[in-house]
C-alpha cells in the first residue's frame with residue numbers, strides 16, 4: 434500500500450500548482466494527476482454536477498490503485514469532499530482558501546478572496562470566513578473567465594490583463610492588503626497579479642499548506658512511501674495536452690502529459 438500512488442485531480446491544469454508543492458515535499462511518492470479539462474470550468478456548474486465530476490475522477494484514481502486523494506481544486510473541495518469522504522474509504526485532502534493566514538497577517542483588516550462562483554457561494558467558504566476572519570472585512574470577488582482563459586493558453590493576453598484589473602482594483606480601493614487566491618488555477622497568474630496590485634499586497638495560496646497536510650496524513654496512516662526506487666509521475670488530461678505539458682515542463686522537462694478519456 435505504501436508504494437501505491439497518490440491521486441490528484443482538478444477541473445484542469447490549475448491543480449498543477451498543488452502538485453508542484455506535493456512533489457517537492459514528497460519526491461518519493463508516485464503521483465497520478467488528472468486534468469478534467471473537458472469539463473472545466475467547474476466554478477460555473479451546479480453543486481450536483483461538481484459532485485458527479487468529482488466522483489468520476491475519484492473512481493478513476495481508485496481504479497488505478499491510489500492510496501490517498503488530493504482534491505486539487507477549490508471548487509470540488511468546497512462542494513464535493515464531504516460526499517467523497519462518506520462514499521469512499523481512502524483519505525481525502527481538500528484545498529481551502531488561505532483565509533486564516535490572510536486574516537492574521539492583515540494590518541488594514543481588509544482581505545480579498547478571488548475564487549470561482551462555486552467556491553464563493555459554498556457553505557464551507559462562508560463557515561471558514563466566519564470562523565477565521567472575525568473583525569476583518571472579507572471582499573469576495575468571482576474570477577469569472579480566468580479559468581477559461583488559462584485553459585485555452587491565453588495566460589498572457591490583453592483580455593487577461595483587463596479581467597485582472599477589473600477584479601483586483603475595486604479590492605484595492607477597499608484598502609485590501611492581503612489577496613487570497615482561492616482557485617488552484619490562479620497561482621499561475623501570480624506574477625501578473627503582483628505587478629498589477631503592487632508589491633505591498635501580500636498574495637496567498639494554499640499549495641504549501643496542502644503539501645504539509647498530505648505528509649501529515651500519510652504519516653498518520655502509515656502510508657508514506659519509503660522505497661528507494663525512482664518515483665513515477667503520471668499526468669493525464671482528457672482535452673488539451675499542450676497546456677498541461679507546458680506547465681509540467683517547468684517542473685521537470687522529462688515529465689510527459691498523456692491523453693486519457695474520462
Ligand code: DGL
Nearest residue numbers: 444474475476507508617
Ligand atoms: N482549479 C479550480 C479551482 O480551484 C478551477 C475551478 C473551475 O474549473 O472553475 O476552483
